[in-house]
Amino acid sequence: xxxxxxxxxxxxxxxxxxxxxxxxxxxxxxxxxxxxxxxxxxxxxxxxxxxxxxxxxxxxxxxxxxxxxxxxxxxxxxxxxxxxxxxxxxxxxxxxxxxxxxxxxxxxxxxxxxxxxxxxxxxxxxxxxxxxxxxxxxxxxxxxxxxxxxxxxxxxxxxxxxxxxxxxxxxxxxxxxxxxxxxxxxxxxxxxxxxxxxxxxxxxxxxxxxxxxxxxxxxxxxxxxxxxxxxxxxxxxxxxxxxxxxxxxxxxxxxxxxxxxxxxxxxxxxxxxxxxxxxxxxxxxxxxxxxxxxxxxxxxxxxxxxxxxxxxxxxxxxxxxxxxxxxxxxxxxxxxxxxxxxxxxxxxxxxxxxxxxxxxxxxxxxxxxxxxxxxxxxxxx
Ligand SMILES: *[C@@H]1O[C@H](CO)[C@@H](O)[C@H](O)[C@H]1NC(C)=O
Ligand SMILES: *[C@@H]1O[C@H](CO)[C@@H](O)[C@H](O)[C@H]1NC(C)=O
Numbered sequence: 001x002x003x004x005x006x007x008x009x010x011x012x013x014x015x016x017x018x019x020x021x022x023x024x025x026x027x028x029x030x031x032x033x034x035x036x037x038x039x040x041x042x043x044x045x046x047x048x049x050x051x052x053x054x055x056x057x058x059x060x061x062x063x064x065x066x067x068x069x070x071x072x073x074x075x076x077x078x079x080x081x082x083x084x085x086x087x088x089x090x091x092x093x094x095x096x097x098x099x100x101x102x103x104x105x106x107x108x109x110x111x112x113x114x115x116x117x118x119x120x121x122x123x124x125x126x127x128x129x130x131x132x133x134x135x136x137x138x139x140x141x142x143x144x145x146x147x148x149x150x151x152x153x154x155x156x157x158x159x160x161x162x163x164x165x166x167x168x169x170x171x172x173x174x175x176x177x178x179x180x181x182x183x184x185x186x187x188x189x190x191x192x193x194x195x196x197x198x199x200x201x202x203x204x205x206x207x208x209x210x211x212x213x214x215x216x217x218x219x220x221x222x223x224x225x226x227x228x229x230x231x232x233x234x235x236x237x238x239x240x241x242x243x244x245x246x247x248x249x250x251x252x253x254x255x256x257x258x259x260x261x262x263x264x265x266x267x268x269x270x271x272x273x274x275x276x277x278x279x280x281x282x283x284x285x286x287x288x289x290x291x292x293x294x295x296x297x298x299x300x301x302x303x304x305x306x307x308x309x310x311x312x313x314x315x316x317x318x319x320x321x322x323x324x325x326x327x328x329x330x331x332x333x334x335x336x337x338x339x340x341x342x343x344x345x346x347x348x349x350x351x352x353x354x355x356x357x358x359x360x361x362x363x364x365x366x367x368x369x370x371x372x373x374x375x376x377x378x379x380x381x
Pocket of ligand 1: 200201204
């Protein structure tokens with residue numbers, strides 16, 4: 001600072017201003033107290049410090065006020081928009097798979113603030129027709145091998161690959177629609193290769209038997225069959241594999257593609273198929289945000305704490321949307337997938353703009369990953 005002032009020739013000016021006073025003090029013994037450093041005595045320097053301090057004070061008061069008003073749910077201009085918005089930097093940060101806990105924490109930063117007047121999420125059960133950016137959606141809920149007590153760091157192998165292909169039934173020339181229905185299904189069991197024997201725990205959880213996986217194709221074979229399913233349904237080009245229409249994937253939570261598919265591709269020594277690259281719509285995140293928004297309207301202050309940990313499972317999502325209870329067997333891949341499809345269809349009917357909200361990191365690695373396909377067992381706890 002001093003050097004800067006000297007360079008700007010401010011300091012030499014104040015030194016020269018002070019010079020007579022110093023001379024005086026040398027003449028008069030009464031004035032021979034230690035003189036103040038020149039920097040504190042010049043009015044211009046004081047003004048400079050003063051205005052910097054005032055600016056800092058004003059800024060921090062503004063930030064503090066914003067926080068307090070957000071926490072207490074006070075209106076402060078823009079509305080909160082809760083639909084599954086496209087991935088922004090805040091969401092991307094949240095979706096980077098460092099946090100493997102089953103409960104995803106949502107923060108205020110995840111909620112896009114839109115100016116009043118912009119269309120906000122309709123959470124009422126009335127049908128709403130809006131412009132929808134995608135042509136088709138692929139709902140997926142894989143089942144994978146698991147051992148009791150293992151966490152998300154285990155090398156799970158996919159044992160069921162169930163997909164519902166959803167299409168708009170009423171999309172007009174302007175892209176406006178609200179009827180999204182299952183147009184086709186693809187479902188197969190998958191034979192695990194690293195640990196071909198299922199645990200009793202896994203069979204109990206998923207309902208999948210040893211016999212079903214023993215007779216199933218391996219994951220690379222399933223990928224080939226599924227690629228054909230996509231081209232048969234006009235989603236990708238049969239030769240080039242290029243996307244022919246705009247579609248994306250929907251899952252309940254980020255785990256299916258972010259964890260299970262990425263791990264399985266490593267174990268099977270294959271690349272992530274191009275048709276699954278890109279971001280995903282986490283349906284749980286969309287419904288949980290709507291539920292938060294509703295709760296916030298109702299309960300004021302309490303909603304802030306409530307929101308932080310809100311993550312609704314399928315049963316609760318169905319109940320929240322006033323749909324009939326879960327149909328089928330929980331943790332059966334195809335049944336989970338069909339129920340997620342019911343939820344997505346309801347979101348579409350209510351006019352929620354459906355689009356990706358979760359970032360998938362294709363090159364994600366776990367400690368147990370050695371060379372492609374190699375599982376370093378010493379890293380498994
Ligand atoms: C699996 O289910 C059976 C029958 O319900 C039960 O007896 C057994 O303890 C369960 N095993 C595990 C590992 O969960
Ligand atoms: C879903 O969440 C609700 C509420 O937290 C809980 O009571 C219920 O047991 C959960 N259902 C399943 C199948 O995990």
